[in-house]
Amino acid sequence: MELKHEIPYRHLPIADLPEADRSLVEFSRQACGTSYSPYSGFRVGAAARLDDGTILTASNQESEVFPSGMCAERILLYKFQSDFAGRTITAVAVSARQNDAPTLREVYPCGGCAQVFVDTEKRQGAPIRLILCGAESCTVVDTARRLLPFTFEL
Numbered sequence: 436m437e438l439k440h441e442i443p444y445r446h447l448p449i450a451d452l453p454e455a456d457r458s459l460v461e462f463s464r465q466a467c468g469t470s471y472s473p474y475s476g477f478r479v480g481a482a483a484r485l486d487d488g489t490i491l492t493a494s495n496q497e498s499e500v501f502p503s504g505m506c507a508e509r510i511l512l513y514k515f516q517s518d519f520a521g522r523t524i525t526a527v528a529v530s531a532r533q534n535d536a537p538t539l540r541e542v543y544p545c546g547g548c549a550q551v552f553v554d555t556e557k558r559q560g561a562p563i564r565l566i567l568c569g570a571e572s573c574t575v576v577d578t579a580r581r582l583l584p585f586t587f588e589l
């Protein structure tokens with residue numbers, strides 16, 4: 436029997452997002468400025484809004500020992516889990532720059548980060564809305580689980 440997964444998502448111009456989401460996108464864009472990415476030249480910024488309105492940001496950090504680098508999204512989520520236990524992330528925006536310009540294509544989390552988004556949703560008991568941005572448009576999913584329908588679980 437062949438089965439299918441459907442992934443509900445919205446794709447829209449960033450300009451059509453509500454003001455609070457556009458603000459979160461702007462925080463993610465500013466976070467690209469703190470990226471350390473001399474090897475790939477791919478600067479990623481991520482911003483989270485917590486339930487009390489607090490904004491957290493992070494950027495990707497590369498290492499001379501390539502596997503020791505880390506994605507912006509996972510740095511953001513581990514920062515949250517380390518310093519804001521008991522709080523809830525309601526939304527995360529992710530943006531990227533390459534060659535000193537915002538990437539045209541929306542930036543989507545890698546598989547490892549998708550897993551940690553789902554782990555974080557489970558830990559906090561609430562979904563995280565993801566706003567994944569390109570230069571002008573974005574993809575919005577209401578829960579990170581949409582990105583990883585066959586999520587690993589112990």
Ligand SMILES: [Zn+2]
Pocket residue numbers: 506507508509544545546547548549
């Ligand atoms: Zn990643």
